Amino acid sequence: MRRLTYLIPDNFTLSLVGTVIFASLLPCRGETAVAVNWLTNIAIGLLFFLHGGKLSREAVVAGATHWRLHVVVLLSTFVMFPLLGLALKPLVAPLVTPALYTGILFLCTLPSTVQSSIAFTSIARGNVPAAVCSASASSLIGIFLTPALVSVVVTNHAATSGSGWHTVGAIVMQLLVPFVAGQLLRPVIGPWLDRNRRVLKFVDQGSILLVVYTAFSEAVNEGLWHHLPLAALAGLFFVNAVLLAIALGITTVTSKRLGFNREDQITIIFCGSKKSLASGIPMAKVIFASQAVGAVVLPLMLFHQMQLMVCAALAQKWSMRDARAERSQPAGAQQH
Structure with missing residues (x-):
């Protein structure tokens, strides 16, 4: 029964599904859409501001010296995944729509998660x-x-909202500037955030739900569900499962072949095989044209839930295996 609990979606995933359904039934239009879009931009800026205030510089410095591990994780995140997305095109293209394949490529370019990886x-x-x-x-x-x-791997440039430099500038202003401001103010707001973690969780999840609602409202207004057959959704599920399995396999084999110890192997597997929903959805809003965001973030939303279920099961399995190994050791060896 404990293993079956990993197959049950968490409350946030259920909220995402509910938001998609709500946007499909009652999409925002006209002045309401403009107001919701402004509210979404403010929520995203606040989110990255609070993340900047929360991130401990001491914790980052403590692990920064392990450069070989970090290089492997970054290569897995920003090189292996994009190459996989391109290499799998012969398999992916017949199974999904062009818009969903664009979303898969976008998924492959995203950074790793922070909270769940840790x-x-x-x-x-x-x-x-x-x-x-x-x-x-x-x-x-x-x-x-x-x-x-x-800009390199996504060939459908018509789906993007502007040039590469314009996109970088927009992301810097909307995401990086608030993050840096939060870091600078960490001595002031950091202790309060440490005591009130639920505030960050509320802003984190609330901002994502707002982006999902606005994205799918625009997509529904453009006829998303009329151009997205059920066969393509089934194909997307299969492709995401294959992508996650390959990523887990490569990070596992690579970390062993490079001689990392068990603790470092675990870190490489979890940090190098996952993609960030919290960063990805706000980025999609900035990078892609508004009518394209809904279809683009669908692969990410599905991949997010799949990686949580699979990695949770792996983490629990490895933890229990280590616990059994410790119990089987002689008392003297454990003390040693």
Whole structure:
């Protein structure tokens, strides 16, 4: 029964599904859409401001010296994934629509997650300080690298909202500037955020739900569901499963072949195989034209839930295996 609980979507995933349904039934239009869009931009800026205030510089410095591990994670995130997205095109193209394939390529260019990568690394008894550093560095580098990668791997430039430099500038102003401001004000707001983590969670999830609602409202107004057959959704599920399995396999084999210890292997697997929903949806809003965002973020939303379920099961399995190994050791060996 405990294993079956990993197959049950969490409350946030259910909220995402509910938001998509609500936007499909009652999409915002006209002046309401303009107002909701402004509210969404403010929420995104606040989100990255609070993330900047929350991120501990000490924790990042503690893991920053492990450069070999960080290089492997960054190469997995920003090189392996885009190459996989391009290499899988012969398999993917017949199964999904062109818009969904654009979303898969966009998914492949995104940075790693922060919170869940660290949480799963901790559960599986991996190198937590290194996970904090790798995931945080991936998130920051992604602000600049993701739009550049999108301009290279996504050939449907008509779906983007502007030139590469314009996109980078928009992301810097909307995401990086608030983040840096939060870092600078961390001595002031950091202790309060540490005591009130629910505030950050509320803004985090609330801003994503707002972006999803506005994105799907625009997409529905443009006829998204009329141009998206059920067969394409089934194909998207299969493609995401294949992509996640390959990423987990490559990071597992690579980390072993490079001689990393078990704790570092766990960190590489969890940080190098995951993609950030929290960063991806706001970026999609900036990078892509409004009518294209709904279809573009569908692969990311599905991949997000799949990676959470699979990595949660792996983390629990590895944690229990280590616990059994410790119990089977002689008392003297455990003390040693």
